Amino acid sequence: MTAADVILSSAIWLAFVILGIAFLMTVWRVIKGPTLADRVVALDMLTGIVIGFIALIAIRTGFTLYIDIAISLGLVGFLATVAFARFILSDGDGGKAPKPDIARALLTPPPGPRRKQAGRRSAGSRPAVRRKAGK
Amino acid sequence: MMDILVAVLTACLILAGAGFALVAAIGLNRLPDIYTRMHAASKAGTVGSGLLLLAVGLHAGDLSIFARAIAGFFFFVLTAPISAHLLAMAAHKVGYRLSSHSTRDELKDYES
Amino acid sequence: MITFILSLVFAVIWVAVTGSATPHNLIFGFALSTLSLWIVRGEMNARGYWRRLGRILSLLILFFRELALSAWKVAVLVTSPRMDLKPGIFAFPLTVDRDFEITLLANLITLTPGTLSVDVSEDRRMLFVHAIDCSDIEATRRDIAQGFERKIMEAFR
Incomplete structure (x- = not known):
């Protein structure tokens, strides 16, 4: 193991840790993110971070074929973001109302009897949303 | 000697790329509204993954692989602003609010 | 030759x-x-091919310098303990009028420090730009007009 290898492998490990932290923070934004567009931005960012991971693995293993995988993942991520943007444009309620906070919903268990009521209410409000979208 | 130089350069690129990705993630969490978050994601995020790709090309030390890495880098740099712009336009058209810090919104004045 | x-x-x-x-x-x-x-x-064989090539190259160099600068600026802003933001959307009157040039300009604006193009008006006269720091809009407008827009005009006209 030469000096160059030592420098490179320690840098790669450090970068793995940094990217991991960045990945978790971005995932937090996806979970938290009050509106749909926030989540889409975070998902776009997630693709970028995964491309970074792939690049690191390419350096570590020496398989440069991973570059092609990274490029195609970038293409898929770009198309997904474009599709999401179209989806936001045609979203029923206009995305104005913040979506329920998934983090809070996961952390606090819903009380039993209320659940049914909530389900009925959302079913009732759906036609109103549709009508708005059709206009 | 030469391989140490290449290794140091690659390590610098790797760490800079990872650092920019981390900064983009911090920005995504700290900034107040979707438009400002997009600034962080589209600039720092793109530069982060682009630098990491360049590091792969440099490390391989082969012209054809380097050319492919450069091509990937250009691809990311050219597509990131398009997706950011499209998202911002969609968000504004649908009516997402700017954060309360905002000083002005001339697009809204124009449309009304 | x-x-x-x-x-x-x-x-x-x-x-x-x-x-x-x-x-x-x-x-x-x-x-x-x-x-x-x-x-x-x-x-x-169109006039000034080589000069044009040189200008496109200089546009490319300007673009990469601005990209590096903008990533750095976002990094400094985000990691500073007290974020002092004055975001807002301002209108930028366009001088270029071809679709291709507007697209290029919008892309370049998105990758420059603190600005993000949001929309273009129906008649293609106005570009709406979201800026992270709206304290001096006139200066930002001047920067775009005399930097990117002038270079695009030089390169493709």
Whole structure:
């Protein structure tokens, strides 16, 4: 193991840790993110971070074929973001109302009897949303 | 000697790329509204993954692989602003609010 | 003569991209680049081709400098303990009017420090830009008009 290898492998490990932290923070934004567009931005960012991971693995293993995988993942991520943007444009309620906070919903268990009521209410409000979208 | 130089350069690129990705993630969490978050994601995020790709090309030390890495880098740099712009336009058209810090919104004045 | 040099350069690039440095491949790349240059010969003889190429290159260099600067600026802003933001959307009156140029300008604006293009008006006269720091809009407008827009006009007109 030469000096160059030592420098490179320690840098790669450090970068793995940094990217991991960045990945978790971005995932937090996806979970938290009050509106749909926030989540889409975070998902776009997630693709970028995964491309970074792939690049690191390419350096570590020496398989440069991973570059092609990274490029195609970038293409898929770009198309997904474009599709999401179209989806936001045609979203029923206009995305104005913040979506329920998934983090809070996961952390606090819903009380039993209320659940049914909530389900009925959302079913009732759906036609109103549709009508708005059709206009 | 030469391989140490290449290794140091690659390590610098790797760490800079990872650092920019981390900064983009911090920005995504700290900034107040979707438009400002997009600034962080589209600039720092793109530069982060682009630098990491360049590091792969440099490390391989082969012209054809380097050319492919450069091509990937250009691809990311050219597509990131398009997706950011499209998202911002969609968000504004649908009516997402700017954060309360905002000083002005001339697009809204124009449309009304 | 210029065409010959260009096809030689393109042949070398072809060899680099395809990744096999055999004489056959070099000759094939040379033939291919000569063919493609022959196809675009009408465009090539347009006035000031080389000057234009130089300006496109200088636009590219400006772009990468601005990209590095903008990533750095976002990094400084985000990691500073007290974020002092004055975001907002301002209108930028366009001088360029072709779709291609507007697209290029919007892309460049998105990758410059603290600005993000949001929308273009129906009549293509206004570009709406979201800026992270709206304290001095006139200066930002001047920067865009005299930096990118002027360079785009020089390169493609």
